[in-house]
Amino acid sequence: MIKKxxxxxxxxxxxxxxxxxxxxxxxxxTTSVSALGGNYYQAYxxxxxxxxGIKFSGNYLNKYGFSVGVKNSLITYNLGYNDIEQNSLxxxxxxNFFSDEVKGTIVTKVDAYYIDNDDVTGNSDKVSAIAPQxxxxxxxxxxxxxLGTAYTNYQNNLSVTQIxxxxxLAFNNKMGWLSLGAYFIKPDNPNRAMGIxxxxxxxxxxxxxxxxxxxxxxxxxxxxxxxxxxxxxxxNTSNSVYNVLDIQEGxxxxxxxxxxxxxxxxxxxxxxxxxxDINFNDEYSSNYIYLSLSKKW
Amino acid sequence: MKKIIxxxxxxxITNTANAANSDFWSKSYKYEAEGKYLEAAAVIxxxxxxxxxxxxxxxxxxxLSYLLGNYDDSIANYQKAIAINQESIDAKLGITLPLLAKxxxxxxxxxxxxxxxxxxxxxxxxxxxxxxxxxxxxxxxxKNHAANLSKHYPTDTTVLVFLARAYAKLDEADSAVDIYKxxxxxxxxxxxxxxxxxx
Numbered sequence: 001m002i003k004k005x006x007x008x009x010x011x012x013x014x015x016x017x018x019x020x021x022x023x024x025x026x027x028x029x030t031t032s033v034s035a036l037g038g039n040y041y042q043a044y045x046x047x048x049x050x051x052x053g054i055k056f057s058g059n060y061l062n063k064y065g066f067s068v069g070v071k072n073s074l075i076t077y078n079l080g081y082n083d084i085e086q087n088s089l090x091x092x093x094x095x096n097f098f099s100d101e102v103k104g105t106i107v108t109k110v111d112a113y114y115i116d117n118d119d120v121t122g123n124s125d126k127v128s129a130i131a132p133q134x135x136x137x138x139x140x141x142x143x144x145x146x147l148g149t150a151y152t153n154y155q156n157n158l159s160v161t162q163i164x165x166x167x168x169l170a171f172n173n174k175m176g177w178l179s180l181g182a183y184f185i186k187p188d189n190p191n192r193a194m195g196i197x198x199x200x201x202x203x204x205x206x207x208x209x210x211x212x213x214x215x216x217x218x219x220x221x222x223x224x225x226x227x228x229x230x231x232x233x234x235x236n237t238s239n240s241v242y243n244v245l246d247i248q249e250g251x252x253x254x255x256x257x258x259x260x261x262x263x264x265x266x267x268x269x270x271x272x273x274x275x276x277d278i279n280f281n282d283e284y285s286s287n288y289i290y291l292s293l294s295k296k297w
Numbered sequence: 298m299k300k301i302i303x304x305x306x307x308x309x310i311t312n313t314a315n316a317a318n319s320d321f322w323s324k325s326y327k328y329e330a331e332g333k334y335l336e337a338a339a340v341i342x343x344x345x346x347x348x349x350x351x352x353x354x355x356x357x358x359x360x361l362s363y364l365l366g367n368y369d370d371s372i373a374n375y376q377k378a379i380a381i382n383q384e385s386i387d388a389k390l391g392i393t394l395p396l397l398a399k400x401x402x403x404x405x406x407x408x409x410x411x412x413x414x415x416x417x418x419x420x421x422x423x424x425x426x427x428x429x430x431x432x433x434x435x436x437x438x439x440k441n442h443a444a445n446l447s448k449h450y451p452t453d454t455t456v457l458v459f460l461a462r463a464y465a466k467l468d469e470a471d472s473a474v475d476i477y478k479x480x481x482x483x484x485x486x487x488x489x490x491x492x493x494x495x496x
Binding site for chain 2: 219
């Protein structure tokens with residue numbers, strides 16, 4: 001199955017490139033290569049994780065676009081537990097409506113995920129998720145409203161429903177953006193979710209764009225804070241599915257995007273996450289670094 | 298004798314009516330030149346149904362309504378003019394003004410595209426569409442549109458400003474600078490171009 005995912009993704013990326021080559025002027029294309037590495041601090045079971053991925057995005061003028069990406073990651077464990085290596089496929093399609101009635105842009109988007117791993121229990125293997133989202137932004141660009149939903153299907157009698165409403169606000173003459181989002185997550189089988197039947201969390205993030213040359217070749221700075229609890233979350237921002245069970249109890253991250261010439265940019269993020277493993281009565285944290293190098297075509 | 302009197306009377310009446318007819322047009326233009334849009338519109342409105350050139354009266358009244366900020370009236374009268382003459386490029390471009398003022402970008406583009414069907418590189422129609430693309434922040438679309446239009450109007454500064462703006466918004470700074478430099482050749486003190494290049 002892992003080979004299938006990679007083959008399918010490679011084909012999709014090539015197909016995307018071919019489409020893009022046909023109408024080069026109308027397509028804005030971005031290819032990103034990312035790497036993620038982190039350790040688990042004071043965790044009984046988990047040890048480290050690292051991974052990498054590639055994503056291709058194409059946007060046809062301002063009308064529609066698609067993304068396709070693959071990731072490979074490895075979580076290493078202590079106490080003789082088997083490591084988990086997994087591959088995930090990400091597909092996304094979006095369409096923008098420009099409405100006179102609401103004087104703004106309505107962005108509709110559907111993300112789909114498939115995760116395949118070697119988890120011997122099968123609990124985090126063969127996971128599929130679909131996440132339809134809608135967002136509205138007035139032409140003035142001073143705020144946005146968005147609503148995301150996600151439905152994730154796991155093996156062994158578990159499916160998870162998620163609702164993610166959000167609000168964004170521009171400030172400092174649109175050089176800053178504040179976004180506030182909530183996560184309401186409901187697993188349908190608490191026995192598969194450490195006895196938890198629902199979780200709630202809020203996430204606040206701030207982004208500040210810099211003028212060219214204001215400070216190093218940095219394009220923007222960003223910081224994010226998540227409070228509350230999330231379990232089996234689908235993160236629409238990082239396009240990640242938290243399919244390996246543990247309760248996420250908060251996170252904080254800071255990052256910046258560097259311009260490297262006019263075609264390349266490097267996003268670097270440092271983060272800290274807190275987790276709880278009810279089975280071992282264990283609270284632990286994780287520090288990670290995420291790097292993503294993008295090239296615009 | 299009676300016939301002669303009747304003829305003279307008829308001629309007098311017709312001439313008086315014509316004089317009055319042409320008089321309200323000139324009055325309206327005079328008021329408009331003085332910035333008295335309400336008076337200019339009132340003169341036309343009074344004669345709207347009496348004018349021998351109803352299409353012109355409707356377009357003129359729609360224009361004055363636009364100047365007065367009565368956008369719905371303006372749109373309604375431009376539409377009446379279009380109903381009288383489907384071929385009217387004047388009315389189809391005219392109606393884009395109140396539609397733009399009402400931020401009705403889809404409708405603006407619809408009328409501008411009707412003009413482009415008969416006159417594919419009509420400058421004003423393309424300008425209206427580019428204004429919509431800019432207002433809707435469709436920068437990639439605007440970039441392609443302005444680049445194409447610039448091939449047909451290579452000396453035009455405004456088209457280049459739209460193109461440079463689109464590049465700037467798309468974070469293609471080098472291309473934006475190149476285009477703003479072309480703007481400065483055509484318009485040496487262009488504030489936006491100088492500001493972007495010197496930032």
